[in-house]
Amino acid sequence: MIGALRSGGPMVRRSWAPAFLCCWLVLTWVLVEAFGDFFYTATAVRMFLLLIVVLGLQIFSGNSGVLSFGHVSFMAIGAYSSALLTIPTEIKDFTFLTMPNILKSWVFPAQLGTLEGTLAGAGFALVFALIVAAPIVRLAGVQAGIGTLAVLVIVQVFIVQTSAITRGTSTMIGVPHTTAFAHVLVWVLIFLVVAFVFQGSRFGLRLRASRENERAARSVGVRVSVERAIAWTLSGFVVGVGGALYGHYYETFGPRDFYFNTNGLDIVLLPIAMLVVGGMTSVTGAVTGCYLVMVVYSAFNRLEVNGLLGAKAPSGTTNLVLAFVLLVTLVLRPRGITGGSEIPWPSEWRLPRRRRPALPSEPRSDPEQRGRPA
Amino acid sequence: MSEGIQYTLDSIAFGSLFAVMAIGLALLFNVMGLMNFAYGELIMAGAYTMYYTRGSGWLGMIAMTVIVVTALSLLMELVAFRPLRNASPITLLVSSFAVSYSLQAVGWMTVGKGPQKGVEPYPWLTRQLDVSGVLVSRLTIITVITTIVLLAAMTLLLKRTTLGIQLRASTEDFRMAQLVGVKANWVISAAFAITGLLGSAVALLYVLRSGSVSPDIGLGPLLVAFVGGVIGGLGSLAGAALGGFVLGAIINALQATLPITLKSHTQLFAFLAVIAILVFQPGGLVALRGGFLRRFSRRRRPADEGVEA
Numbered sequence: 001m002i003g004a005l006r007s008g009g010p011m012v013r014r015s016w017a018p019a020f021l022c023c024w025l026v027l028t029w030v031l032v033e034a035f036g037d038f039f040y041t042a043t044a045v046r047m048f049l050l051l052i053v054v055l056g057l058q059i060f061s062g063n064s065g066v067l068s069f070g071h072v073s074f075m076a077i078g079a080y081s082s083a084l085l086t087i088p089t090e091i092k093d094f095t096f097l098t099m100p101n102i103l104k105s106w107v108f109p110a111q112l113g114t115l116e117g118t119l120a121g122a123g124f125a126l127v128f129a130l131i132v133a134a135p136i137v138r139l140a141g142v143q144a145g146i147g148t149l150a151v152l153v154i155v156q157v158f159i160v161q162t163s164a165i166t167r168g169t170s171t172m173i174g175v176p177h178t179t180a181f182a183h184v185l186v187w188v189l190i191f192l193v194v195a196f197v198f199q200g201s202r203f204g205l206r207l208r209a210s211r212e213n214e215r216a217a218r219s220v221g222v223r224v225s226v227e228r229a230i231a232w233t234l235s236g237f238v239v240g241v242g243g244a245l246y247g248h249y250y251e252t253f254g255p256r257d258f259y260f261n262t263n264g265l266d267i268v269l270l271p272i273a274m275l276v277v278g279g280m281t282s283v284t285g286a287v288t289g290c291y292l293v294m295v296v297y298s299a300f301n302r303l304e305v306n307g308l309l310g311a312k313a314p315s316g317t318t319n320l321v322l323a324f325v326l327l328v329t330l331v332l333r334p335r336g337i338t339g340g341s342e343i344p345w346p347s348e349w350r351l352p353r354r355r356r357p358a359l360p361s362e363p364r365s366d367p368e369q370r371g372r373p374a
Numbered sequence: 375m376s377e378g379i380q381y382t383l384d385s386i387a388f389g390s391l392f393a394v395m396a397i398g399l400a401l402l403f404n405v406m407g408l409m410n411f412a413y414g415e416l417i418m419a420g421a422y423t424m425y426y427t428r429g430s431g432w433l434g435m436i437a438m439t440v441i442v443v444t445a446l447s448l449l450m451e452l453v454a455f456r457p458l459r460n461a462s463p464i465t466l467l468v469s470s471f472a473v474s475y476s477l478q479a480v481g482w483m484t485v486g487k488g489p490q491k492g493v494e495p496y497p498w499l500t501r502q503l504d505v506s507g508v509l510v511s512r513l514t515i516i517t518v519i520t521t522i523v524l525l526a527a528m529t530l531l532l533k534r535t536t537l538g539i540q541l542r543a544s545t546e547d548f549r550m551a552q553l554v555g556v557k558a559n560w561v562i563s564a565a566f567a568i569t570g571l572l573g574s575a576v577a578l579l580y581v582l583r584s585g586s587v588s589p590d591i592g593l594g595p596l597l598v599a600f601v602g603g604v605i606g607g608l609g610s611l612a613g614a615a616l617g618g619f620v621l622g623a624i625i626n627a628l629q630a631t632l633p634i635t636l637k638s639h640t641q642l643f644a645f646l647a648v649i650a651i652l653v654f655q656p657g658g659l660v661a662l663r664g665g666f667l668r669r670f671s672r673r674r675r676p677a678d679e680g681v682e683a
Contacts, residue, residue, distance in 0.1 A: 135649050146600065150646070150652075330472070331469075
């Protein structure tokens with residue numbers, strides 16, 4: 001009996017990592033709800049919302065090895081469309097005076113509940129992801145970075161310019177506050193499991209094969225573009241839910257919430273940093289990176305706001321320390337804290353070895369790759 | 375008519391700034407696979423150096439800016455990128471975010487505090503010369519001349535000096551270059567020093583042009599140079615320079631001529647065009663062209679089109 005548990009059956013082993021992470025997240029929630037003050041609750045909700053984005057990114061970037069700056073645009077679409085469909089009609093009447101009639105006829109009467117609104121927002125994000133998937137999945141490397149950045153800019157410009165539907169640069173108001181901490185937790189748990197299931201599914205396996213060696217994957221019949229498109233669309237849905245929840249938690253938001261922010265938490269670059277610092281090829285890495293960044297951030301932010309022993313840290317310390325921690329972590333562990341693997345079965349825990357032998361699957365640095373004879 | 379020429383000249387000057395910047399980005403990308411997001415902070419550092427040294431005459435200001443920016447660039451390499459030399463490009467990218475973050479935080483905490491600062495351009499720089507009806511400011515002329523000089527100097531450096539040959543060898547195949555005796559530390563430091571020199575020139579010209587100084591001054595130009603560099607072809611220095619130049623010039627021309635309502639929608643279509651170019655010409659627009667532009671570029675190999683990240 002004990003022996004069986006120690007080595008674990010295949011099902012037990014497979015569900016070990018997701019189960020562990022779920023327990024970890026629930027534990028966080030319990031602790032924060034029980035002992036946390038306003039500050040901790042706000043930070044924890046923020047962390048969980050960001051974690052949804054990081055999980056979405058992990059589903060796409062982690063499995064395909066393709067970088068994306070564009071996922072925040074799904075967040076924006078989720079937030080805006082969910083808000084439009086849930087704001088009470090009487091508020092819409094005076095906030096969206098110039099909305100074209102075609103939209104007015106069905107957007108104005110719509111008053112969806114929490115779940116329907118979130119799902120509708122995520123649905124719009126999914127459709128948008130499906131549309132932009134066609135060009136994006138054909139790109140890799142820097143081209144993918146710039147291509148997804150272009151998606152981000154396009155959505156941002158659209159939101160700012162189409163003020164009849166999005167109120168332009170003004171903030172959305174009257175978004176019902178229907179997101180509680182527990183809702184966010186439930187969605188995070190769902191997406192955690194989704195990320196694990198996707199990773200082990202045939203789609204995830206094919207995509208990961210293409211990440212390790214695109215040509216070899218193609219040669220055994222993997223249609224890389226199709227696999228990338230599937231992951232891209234799925235991650236669009238995940239991040240879309242994150243956006244909708246974001247809207248319903250903060251109640252007011254504007255286009256700048258979904259764009260580069262040079263003074264504070266940058267929602268475009270920070271999730272990428274979280275994913276890479278944790279180890280982008282594993283879900284454990286996504287969670288770890290998110291926790292590391294947010295714990296450092298909130299600790300020093302609190303030091304800035306409240307001070308310790310009467311001495312306050314000068315404002316700006318948080319970003320400085322955060323950048324320093326990121327840098328040191330990457331220097332010590334260039335493949336992320338987890339090294340890109342899931343949390344191992346307890347009997348296999350051992351201290352990290354100093355030097356890992358370079359796996360052939362390891363994403364190599366660019367200069368080496370370029371050296372291949374054509 | 376004369377107004378049209380004026381706009382054209384101004385756009386050329388603006389675009390050439392981004393050409394210089396894109397070269398710096400492309401150089402680092404080719405030598406060590408680094409997309410350097412911290413490049414914008416070099417411009418920030420340059421801008422603040424200018425703010426504090428403006429009183430000591432233009433020569434002193436230029437000298438100090440060049441020294442500070444180049445030193446910062448070398449320091450960046452030493453502290454952040456040297457330990458990560460063999461890491462994957464994505465790791466390098468994220469560490470450059472971190473460097474950018476920390477420098478910006480330092481900027482906000484020290485020099486960026488308090489009211490908005492600005493560098494007032496020297497009156498003799500902005501004075502406009504009348505060349506048969508076309509008004510040209512001296513700054514425009516200086517910008518264009520500086521760019522040409524810098525590009526010529528880069529060309530000479532890459533073609534005629536040992537360092538240039540080593541740099542080109544390293545962009546072709548870093549490991550092979552090391553095997554035949556190119557010192558990795560030396561070449562990469564040199565690349566960062568060149569980037570710093572180019573960055574200081576961009577900072578000087580850009581700040582004299584725009585006037586205002588803030589810790590996040592670098593982000594805008596950085597994105598333009600990046601996008602321009604990639605659509606031009608980050609794999610080749612000439613391609614990147616041309617891409618940066620064209621994008622910068624187009625942006626300036628559109629901003630000068632279009633009414634405000636149309637301006638932002640143009641950006642939308644411009645980025646749609648960017649996606650289209652990336653999909654149909656992943657190696658960059660210049661990669662297909664022959665002639666002198668290709669002389670310093672890597673040989674184009676089909677396998678390189680999608681550089682694995």
